[in-house]
Amino acid sequence: MTELTPDEKAELRKAAEAATPGPWRREMIALAPGYMTIGVGTTELPVCIMNGVVESPRGNRDATYVAMASPSTVLALLDENARLEVEVGSLKARVPPEPPTFCMYCRVSPVRWSEGRCLDCGEPSK
Numbered sequence: 561m562t563e564l565t566p567d568e569k570a571e572l573r574k575a576a577e578a579a580t581p582g583p584w585r586r587e588m589i590a591l592a593p594g595y596m597t598i599g600v601g602t603t604e605l606p607v608c609i610m611n612g613v614v615e616s617p618r619g620n621r622d623a624t625y626v627a628m629a630s631p632s633t634v635l636a637l638l639d640e641n642a643r644l645e646v647e648v649g650s651l652k653a654r655v656p657p658e659p660p661t662f663c664m665y666c667r668v669s670p671v672r673w674s675e676g677r678c679l680d681c682g683e684p685s686k
């Protein structure tokens with residue numbers, strides 16, 4: 561799966577914050593055979609109308625998925641993502657960098673390090 565860029569996350573957040581928060585639900589509506597609305601639960605405010613989902617189990621699953629991906633759900637995921645990014649940054653800052661897997665002086669790989677020096681040639685790991 562492709563990771564969202566910061567700009568894509570910002571656009572997603574902006575769209576979710578501007579939309580009706582939900583919760584959303586699937587709702588049958590008599591617009592025409594095969595149509596289904598996905599919205600906040602009133603026929604006065606349909607948010608999304610999908611065609612052809614009623615006859616198809618796959619379309620029904622898609623409609624359920626779209627209804628579950630309400631703006632409040634997307635915002636909760638973005639909030640969790642932002643919190644986890646901060647947590648990962650904090651953890652990365654506390655972990656010392658891994659020494660290289662080979663010695664750039666004697667080219668031994670995998671190199672054996674002791675106190676930051678190659679055990680074969682004694683040069684520092686840089």
Ligand SMILES: [Zn+2]
Nearest residue numbers: 663666678681
């Ligand atoms: Zn070495």
